[in-house]
Amino acid sequence: MDFSYLREYDREIMEAMEKEIKRQEEHIELIASENFVSIPVMEAMGSHLTNKYAEGYPG
Structure with a gap:
């Protein structure tokens, strides 16, 4: 993954x-x-x- 923005914004977190x-x-x-996910999943x-969030049942 490309973390170039994070690297510039907050070096300590990076x-x-x-x-x-x-x-x-x-x-x-x-x-x-605690298994690791693949890069495509990340x-x-x-x-x-x-950005979508839903709670409850559809309808």
């Missing part, structure tokens, strides 16, 4: 994210609820699709 990416790449995660979750 450094924390880079450390977390490195941790995820170098260690195995044995807790099922891109989709950070897109305009997440």
Whole structure:
């Protein structure tokens, strides 16, 4: 993913994210609820699709 805007806007947050990416790449995660998502899923979750919010039942 391209984090160029974040890198310029908040270097401290970007450094924390880079450390977390490195941790995820170098260690195995044995807790099922903390499995890692793929890059395509991360891109989709950070897109305009997440601007929608709904609660309850349709109709």
